[in-house]
Amino acid sequence: MPAKDGAVVRRTQAERSSATSSRLLATAEEMFGRDGYAATSLAAVAAAAGMTKGAAYHHFPGKAGLFREVFVRRLRRAATALERVAAHAPDSWSALREGCRTFLECCTDPGFRQIVLLDGPAVLGWDAVREIEYEHLLRVLRDGMRVAAAEGWIAGGDLDVRSQLVFGALCEAGMMLARSPDPEGAFPAVAGEAERLLGALVRG
Amino acid sequence: MPAKDGAVVRRTQAERSSATSSRLLATAEEMFGRDGYAATSLAAVAAAAGMTKGAAYHHFPGKAGLFREVFVRRLRRAATALERVAAHAPDSWSALREGCRTFLECCTDPGFRQIVLLDGPAVLGWDAVREIEYEHLLRVLRDGMRVAAAEGWIAGGDLDVRSQLVFGALCEAGMMLARSPDPEGAFPAVAGEAERLLGALVRG
DNA sequence: ACAGTTACATACCCTCGGTATGAAAGCGAG
DNA sequence: CTCGCTTTCATACCGAGGGTATGTAACTGT
Structure with a gap:
């Protein structure tokens, strides 16, 4: 079923997955580069990317x-x-x-x-x-x-x-x-x- | 008053202080060098040196x-x-x-x-x-x-x-x-x- | 001898990495 | 369409560890 133009945009799993991975990677690159690895918490990265730790641990093996x-x-x-x-x-x-x-x-x-x-x-x-x-x-x-x-x-x-x-x-x-x-x-x-x-x- | 040969050896503050500092430094050097900084807890270093975290924080500003x-x-x-x-x-x-x-x-x-x-x-x-x-x-x-x-x-x-x-x-x-x-x-x-x-x- | 300082130990708080559980959103088969 | 199944998260929780506050015993100058 193609996309409906309703309130919720319907997307495939692959689209969702790669989109969140990319956002997480970009945010992590920015924060790790600015504050350093030790001073950057994984929860903060996830929050800045608009998600929680759970999403991060689903896509990556850890910090x-x-x-x-x-x-x-x-x-x-x-x-x-x-x-x-x-x-x-x-x-x-x-x-x-x-x-x-x-x-x-x-x-x-x-x-x-x-x-x-x-x-x-x-x-x-x-x-x-x-x-x-x-x-x-x-x-x-x-x-x-x-x-x-x-x-x-x-x-x-x-x-x-x-x-x-x-x-x-x-x-x-x-x-x-x-x-x-x-x-x-x-x-x-x-x-x-x-x-x-x-x-x-x-x-x- | 010089040292008594009783059960407790009486020492000056400077002796106590430098002795514990040296033990802590030597132990920390060994453990940091072997396991790395992140994998070495301060409490473990203090315990291996025969003391607690309190002593470490008294002599050094932190980990x-x-x-x-x-x-x-x-x-x-x-x-x-x-x-x-x-x-x-x-x-x-x-x-x-x-x-x-x-x-x-x-x-x-x-x-x-x-x-x-x-x-x-x-x-x-x-x-x-x-x-x-x-x-x-x-x-x-x-x-x-x-x-x-x-x-x-x-x-x-x-x-x-x-x-x-x-x-x-x-x-x-x-x-x-x-x-x-x-x-x-x-x-x-x-x-x-x-x-x-x-x-x-x-x-x- | 007796305040005052130093040298610790103990107890506690808080952050944070990691995990377990649950729910909602696609997805494939009939 | 619908009904299991998988994927994709969110939420709740645990334990380790850095740091701090407080108490206490050991020294020290007067």
Whole structure:
């Protein structure tokens, strides 16, 4: 039976389910990112999304499970932005540089820092965090390095290890320019030093 | 009045206070490092130290305050080990290298990783963490870089920023060789790639 | 010796994560 | 259409744990 234009809109189960899941995810992303994981209660998230804890526990395995979904979502968005930038780069070396710069721009967002860099490791554990990050960001970085190495831009070596070390330095750089009283003004200096690190590291 | 050898040993307030503080700190360091901050209740720490929550709240401002003391303590120990190694190095460049290697060895300890690298940022916030780390580790690293730069070992630039980026890479390296199924065996590879990063970064 | 301070223990409150139960809204079969 | 069945929530409740208020015993200066 199609929708009636009465007071109650009749919808299918799948529509209801995905709608509430999306609202919950969006609200959780906003609150976790603003107040931090510990200071955000699940009931408050559900209430802000217009429902109760019961709905949240029906769609997600728990508070940490909801946080994990939010974490993955943020990484996925960062990865797509990063890949789009890298795809438009003229060569593999610029793709690497531009990708790193894009990651730093992601760190400009307070929610990204709070969820991905601060709370993520403590809530999900280091192994789970790096597994997810590998799936979305680290793999891209490593593959970019491999291409650049194959084309002679950078020196060989254990690129799995090296890409991860560079990733750690980038996270640190992202947090640095976030703490700065003038993030916009500090961006060029930090990004420059990060690119200098990248350049010094990889040039053979 | 000096101590009586009766059933109850008579002690001064300062002795009692420092003794209970030390026991509490040592127990908290052990339990926070083993189980993580969230999974460790303050009452459990106090009980394991032979007292109740009341004593803990008398000596420390709360759970996070106790954790902060534990955090500082671990950093202090790492810093002294690091400075001792650097002091015995033949030149400023080796001091830098040996210092970084010593930091990686600190990351071998599971408690250090859990407290300093995983829970620290989420519990204390990034600003507080980096302030403490600057006081103990980052300042040492930056000063070592300055000396090495003055002696011509490494290139100039914003050493405040660069030392922090290197620190981030070192933390990542420390977590990497911790996740490895064979940390002892992986140590040379990761440490080698880290030193390679250091060398490539700073040689000018 | 005796107030006053310090160093705890005990009892209590409140928030919050998680679970169990119940009800209402789709959904499929006859 | 209708009548079980599943899905999708809401409500009520439990227990753990951080924090606080209060009482009490141990020290301390005068």
